[in-house]
Amino acid sequence: xxxLLESGGGLVQPGGSLRLSCGVSGFTFGSxxxxxxxxxxxxxxxxxxxxxxxGSYRHYADSVKGRFSISRDNSRDxxxxxxxxxxxxxxxxxxxxxxGIGRAPGIDPWGQGTLVTVSS
Amino acid sequence: QSILTQPPSVxxxxxxxxxxxCSGSSSNIGIKxxxxxxxxxxxxxxxxxxxxxxxxxxxxxxxSGSKSxxxxxxxxxxxxxxxxxDYYCGAWDITLSDGVYGAGVFGGGTRVTVx
Numbered sequence: 206x207x208x209l210l211e212s213g214g215g216l217v218q219p220g221g222s223l224r225l226s227c228g229v230s231g232f233t234f235g236s237x238x239x240x241x242x243x244x245x246x247x248x249x250x251x252x253x254x255x256x257x258x259x260g261s262y263r264h265y266a267d268s269v270k271g272r273f274s275i276s277r278d279n280s281r282d283x284x285x286x287x288x289x290x291x292x293x294x295x296x297x298x299x300x301x302x303x304x305g306i307g308r309a310p311g312i313d314p315w316g317q318g319t320l321v322t323v324s325s
Numbered sequence: 326q327s328i329l330t331q332p333p334s335v336x337x338x339x340x341x342x343x344x345x346x347c348s349g350s351s352s353n354i355g356i357k358x359x360x361x362x363x364x365x366x367x368x369x370x371x372x373x374x375x376x377x378x379x380x381x382x383x384x385x386x387x388x389s390g391s392k393s394x395x396x397x398x399x400x401x402x403x404x405x406x407x408x409x410x411d412y413y414c415g416a417w418d419i420t421l422s423d424g425v426y427g428a429g430v431f432g433g434g435t436r437v438t439v440x
Contacts, residue, residue: 252429307417311360311375
């Protein structure tokens, strides 16, 4: 069974940094693209970033470009999202998802999510 | 404002059918696969449709997807109370931004209400 488990969420002040991690099991991590998606309270889903299988190609939403960095360690089956210069509007549940949204299989499954709260 | 446009809400009685539209453009839906996701309160989203019209194992055939040109549609037949949820379409957009081609996009979401 494919499982994804996010960690690293919490309360941080505006301008601060946070690093999210996603540990996976049940599939060959290095054979799949990976994606981060977030959902702010009362809002819709927002695609945040994606990375290809090797880590060579990374894409970001305009809202996080230059502040967030997605990375992966295929030897440790771990996906990460480094977040800097956090803003109140970055408050959201952050989901780690297997796959790339533009690819035929879609993105699935999703982790349970980790809550990031940016507040003073 | 989302790049993919969905109606905010649709509703129907139990057993009836609802259709949810997702309108995009030639830089996303027109040339890339569409997928659909169901989001229930307090749970992680789940994939309903991928590759425009394919169902993952375990998804009932009451859920179906289609695409024509730059628009896609999710249909739910035999509506059940358990189908009350938010539904999102997703795709890849190839527009160039800051020197990089491509970004994922979701529709704004459609709330399905079973009357």
